[in-house]
Amino acid sequence: MHFHIMTLFPEMVMNGLNTSIIGRAADKGLLSIEAINIRDYAFNKHQSVDDYPYGGGAGMLMQAEPVYQAYKAIEERINYEHKGDGGGCEEYMPKKPRVVYLSPQGDVFHQKMAEELAQEEDLILLCGHYEGIDERVLEEIVTDYVSIGDYVLTGGELPAMVMMDAIARLVPKVLNNDSSAELESFQGNLLEYPQYTRPAEFFGKKVPEVLLSGHHKNIEKWRREQSLIRTLERRADLLEKAELSKEDKEFLKKVEIERKKTE
Ligand code: ADE
Numbered sequence: 001m002h003f004h005i006m007t008l009f010p011e012m013v014m015n016g017l018n019t020s021i022i023g024r025a026a027d028k029g030l031l032s033i034e035a036i037n038i039r040d041y042a043f044n045k046h047q048s049v050d051d052y053p054y055g056g057g058a059g060m061l062m063q064a065e066p067v068y069q070a071y072k073a074i075e076e077r078i079n080y081e082h083k084g085d086g087g088g089c090e091e092y093m094p095k096k097p098r099v100v101y102l103s104p105q106g107d108v109f110h111q112k113m114a115e116e117l118a119q120e121e122d123l124i125l126l127c128g129h130y131e132g133i134d135e136r137v138l139e140e141i142v143t144d145y146v147s148i149g150d151y152v153l154t155g156g157e158l159p160a161m162v163m164m165d166a167i168a169r170l171v172p173k174v175l176n177n178d179s180s181a182e183l184e185s186f187q188g189n190l191l192e193y194p195q196y197t198r199p200a201e202f203f204g205k206k207v208p209e210v211l212l213s214g215h216h217k218n219i220e221k222w223r224r225e226q227s228l229i230r231t232l233e234r235r236a237d238l239l240e241k242a243e244l245s246k247e248d249k250e251f252l253k254k255v256e257i258e259r260k261k262t263e
Contacts, residue, residue, distance in 0.1 A: 001030075001031040001032075001118065001120070001121065001122075001123070001167070001168065001171050002031070002032045002034075002078075002121065002122045002123070003031065003032065003033045003034070003123055003125065003164055003167075003168075004034055004036060004074045004078075004097075004122065004123070004124045004125070005033070005034070005035045005036065005124075005125045005127065005157075005160055005164075006036050006038055006067065006070050006071065006074070006124060006125065006126045006127060007035055007036070007037065007038065007127040007155075007156070007157055007160070008037070008038055008039055008049065008062075008127070008129050008155075009127075009129075009155070009157055010035030010036070010037045011035075012157050013033075013035045013127075013157055013160065013161060014033070014035050016157075016161050017033055017161060017164065017165075020165070021168075021169070021174065021175070022164060022165055022168045022169075022174070025168060025171070025173075025174040028173075030171060030172075030173055030174055031168055031171055031174070033164070036070050036073070036074060037070075038062070038066050038067055038070045039066070040070070041065075041066040041067075041069035041070040041073070042066050043065050043066065043069070049062055049063055049066045049067075050062055050063065050129075050130050051063055053131065057131075058131065059130055059131035060130040060131060061130060061131055061132055061133065061134055062128060062129060062130060062132070062133040062134065063134055064133075064134040064136050064137035064140075065137075067126070067133055067134075067137045067141075068137050068140065068141065071099065071124070071126075071137075071141045074097070074124055075094075075096075075097060078095065078097055078122050079094045079095055082095060095122075096143075097120075097122045097123070097124050098117070098120050098122075098123055098124065098143050098144060099124040099126055099141050099142050099143050099144070100117075100123065100124065100125050100126065100142075100143070100144045100145075100146050100160075100163070101126045101128065101133075101138055101142040101144070101145050101146070101156075102125065102126065102127055102128065102146060102147070102148070102156030102159040102160055102163075103128060103132075103145055103146070103147060103156070104147045104150070104151070104152050104153075105145060105147065106144070106145030106146040106147040107144075107145065107146055107147065108146075108147050108148070108149065108150070109146050109147065109148050109149075109159075109162070109163060109166070110186075111166070111186040113146070114163070114166040114167050114170060115170060117163075117167050118167045118170040118171060123167070125156070125160040125163065125164070126141075126142065126156065127155055127156030127157050127159075127160050128155065128156050129154070129155045129156075146159070146163065147159070148162050148163070186238075188242055188243045189231075189238045189239075189241045189242040189243070190227045190228065190230075190231045190238065190242050191227060191230045191231045191234060191235060191238070192227065192230075193222075193223040193224075193226035193227045193230065194226055194230070196208070196211060200212065208222065210222045224248070225251055228244075228248055228251055228252055228255070229255055232252060232255060232256075239252070
């Protein structure tokens with residue numbers, strides 16, 4: 001997986017990721033991250049990349065040309081590298097890489113989206129600044145508009161880093177424990193069950209007995225039930241999309257009856 005981040009603040013992205021698990025995965029060659037400075041593609045001697053919006057209004061906009069040129073340079077490089085893989089095959093078709101524009105106007109990022117994007121070989125993340133980017137270049141190059149939540153940040157760098165973190169940890173071998181990426185919160189739209197480690201007692205609170213029993217079937221059943229209870233209590237909206245067995249549904253019905261009794 002190769003991440004290409006188009007940004008006016010390349011150090012912010014690289015410094016933010018270098019010290020993390022994702023940075024270590026990049027050192028091991030499991031993935032690569034490059035930050036492309038859009039300013040390097042400025043086409044005037046002041047290296048400015050912003051200008052006033054036509055029609056007036058507050059703030060400045062990122063201009064179309066430097067963004068487009070930065071994109072073309074990445075696209076060319078990606079295609080050159082793939083051509084190399086193909087052993088000079090004559091029928092080689094240039095690839096149009098996915099380009100994600102981080103914007104509060106996009107689809108809200110979620111785990112399924114991370115899983116889907118993790119299948120891409122190359123992913124370009126375009127970070128806007130100021131009041132945004134000239135619409136014409138977005139129409140030309142962007143394939144996906146993604147928001148990380150309903151709030152407005154000063155730029156797309158933090159959202160791009162959030163996305164990269166969520167996607168990179170799904171790349172095989174990035175996490176040491178292979179199964180942990182699958183078995184956690186949001187798997188099948190259920191939240192993860194509570195976990196405990198030593199000591200067996202803390203502030204007078206004991207670890208649930210079943211977890212000390214060594215009885216794997218009972219532990220599995222308890223964990224499933226805890227996931228269901230937790231999702232019902234904290235994110236009931238997820239239950240509508242969750243894959244629930246007949247036993248799960250019966251268990252949830254029982255929990256709800258109990259809850260009504262104590263209300
Ligand atoms: N840029 C500014 N705010 C954003 C958000 N919430 N998500 C993605 N990109 C953004």
